[in-house]
Amino acid sequence: MxxxxxxxxxxxxxxxxxxxxxxxxxxxxxxxxxxxxxxxxxxxxxxxxxxxxxxxxxxxxxxxxxxxxxxxxxxxxxxxxxxxxxxxxxxxxxxxxxxxxxxxxxxxxxxxxxxxxxxxxxxxDELEPFFVYSEYRMIKIDFRDIVYIESLDDYIKIHLSNSKPVMTLMSLKKIALKLSPKKFIRVHRSYIVATDHLASLSGRKSGFLQGWSFL
CATH class of the missing domain: 3.40.50.2300 (Response regulator)
Structure with a gap:
């Protein structure tokens, strides 16, 4: 290796x-x-x-x-x-x-x-699921289910392939430290997307990708 x-x-x-x-x-x-x-x-x-x-x-x-x-x-x-x-x-x-x-x-x-x-x-890479606090309870998140993560001020919204989005108090920078760089890419200051769910990426502006689409 x-x-x-x-x-x-x-x-x-x-x-x-x-x-x-x-x-x-x-x-x-x-x-x-x-x-x-x-x-x-x-x-x-x-x-x-x-x-x-x-x-x-x-x-x-x-x-x-x-x-x-x-x-x-x-x-x-x-x-x-x-x-x-x-x-x-x-x-x-x-x-x-x-x-x-x-x-x-x-x-x-x-x-x-x-x-x-x-x-x-x-x-x-077969990362163990992790837990976030949302809606007064701990919710288990499987990395394989994450489509993209959106930053909303002090919160992030985790968009999932198999259920409704989960919002939790956490910064995008902090959640990025949990993610494999081979599986996730930051395409914008406010978005991290799962490469397995990406269909295309396009353009760059100030070091960030301007457009992306999902499978």
Whole structure:
């Protein structure tokens, strides 16, 4: 099993080190590297890798801002020379935070954390149902029944294939953390859709898909 990975850093030497380290780990497939963060953002939104190595302090866009703009967030390992960004990095539920210069052993340790998370998530592709509080009771939601999820201020509405929608007090960002990036995609600031139920996607505007239709 290989994890598809992308690296973004404005320093060519830093990218070269990551490339070298990745060649020493059989489970990594480093598909692309970018010294231009905007180009990297577009690639990730189109190809949805499993893992992202990303610097934070970059000239065109801050790494943390970039992660916040991703439609479907991969696992994140921050690679940076500035330890003061660590708290913000971990608030984004990053797998790890590598402070430059980092050794191969430290890099491999971070990757093994990502691999463990991936294996757990992959097992969870047949994800266990979860419960939400709605209409004064706990309601069980099966991931396979979700067609799309709509954000309504502080609430989300979970649209299901086999029953009426369920509304619960939760943010779209929080529910996204429960979802497999292989099964769900954020097509708009207010919508996450299940790829199994999608018939088509079209257009982009400000990093989001403009149109979609269901099977």
């Amino acid at each position: 290989k994890l598809s990975a992308v690296a973004i850093d404005d320093e060519p030497l830093a990218l070269e080190i990551i490339k070298q380290y990745c060649t020493q780990i059989n489970e990594i497939d480093l598909t692309q590297t970018f010294d231009n963060a905007v180009a990297g953002l577009d690639y990730i939104n189109r190809h949805r890798p499993s893992l992202l190595f990303i610097d934070i302090d970059m000239p065109d866009i801050n790494g943390i801002d970039l992660v916040n703009q991703l439609q479907s967030r991969p696992m994140i390992i921050f690679t940076t020379a500035y330890k003061e960004f660590a708290l913000e990095g971990f608030e984004l539920e990053a797998i790890d935070y590598l402070l430059k210069p980092f050794s191969f052993d430290r890099f491999e340790k971070a990757f093994q954390k990502a691999l463990s998370r991936y294996q757990i998530g992959n097992t969870a």
